[in-house]
Amino acid sequence: MATAIEIFKHLPKKNCGKCNFPTCLAFAMQLANQKVKLSDCPFVSEEAKAKLEASSAPPIRLVTIGDGPKKVELGDETELYRHEKKFFHPTRYAIVISDSASDEEVEGKLQRARDLVFDRVGQTLALDMLAVRNDSGDASTFAAMASRVANEGLPMVLMSDRPEALRQAAAGLTRPLLYAATAENVEEMAAVAKELKCPLALRSEDLNTLADMAERARKAGVEDLMLDLAPQRAKDLVEKNTIVRKNAVKKTFRGLGYPIVLNACGDERAVLKAMLSTMKYGGIVLLDDLDPAHALPLFVLRQNIYTDPQVPIQVKAGLYPVNDPREDSPILFTTNFSLTYYTVLADIEKSKVPAWLLVVDTEGLSVLTAFSAGKLSAESVVTALEETSAKERSKKGTLIIPGMLSRMSGKLQELSGLKVVVGPRESSGIPKLLKSGQI
């Protein structure tokens, strides 16, 4: 987004107030903060509109593949470093299926793709996309395989260097990514992408060639582009991805402001490259296959990078039954930081001892952080006990608190009227405590 001063230069400077702001500068400041729309000023010239819209376009173009709830969105990023704000659209992984593969091989890959689903800290981590590669050289075989794989309901990538094969295969699908045009066929590929309203990937090892291809594709009427920088080594991947992102975000060169696709098929270091791509601005990673042992750490890495660093992942505060508790079951408490909650929950479940888990709202902070920040106190625990009617559901009269909060025990016992038991410092000690018979 342009700064207020840059925007101000293009405004009519009538200071008429029709935009509900007394001066054009005040309006420019609101516009720079994206709190108003340019159309709120009725006097902006067409030329100024074009200039302002161009300068306020995202540095990395937003590209959408597929449709409906499973569609993937890539790009529209504004930051070089995650801690400066956040990264918005996570890296997506696609398993590639050859149109020459046997029925058994195809079904095997599809089943593995379906099985790649994990639950972590309350979120579902799963495979995002499927791709079909035209190894047969035959357009009808390619289209038939694309249609079969599309039945899985995931957004698709169609891989061929033949525009006609892509046209046939993409015709029955919803906005697949066409992969990939080269310097030799960019206009023909762009014609297919334009006709079918599909995003188009461009592939070249050379960034200058890629910039030239992007210009040619835009001239041919295709704006939704992705870039395959064809890195040979892991080092090249990090360097090239960083150059593209940095130039776009810093506005040094906007001609390559598109999401990046990495084809890691046939690469013995595919998983390493997928991880680097996840850490360094990758949009899509194409993989021959993905086994669960590699998928889980990859998905977790992505989950960590693409969470908002300013907003901890939280669960809803409340009283949760674990292992079918009764009135004589004890209460344990923890905070609503997702990672803490799910760790404690898993440890209580492991004990198989019925219990009530009281989750106190600490704005998503973990136990010690919340206590140090004054967001977790004996008073806030008592409030949570009252709001959840915890003492009516558990009549045992025992509250187990995290071991790190032992200094809170006296006051909490006094305020709550419950017998406070200081639990283990680490959640992993909960099963032993619950099974000890001392509670």
Ligand code: SF4
């Ligand atoms: Fe300025 Fe336009 Fe607002 Fe009038 S309506 S004050 S010209 S920005």
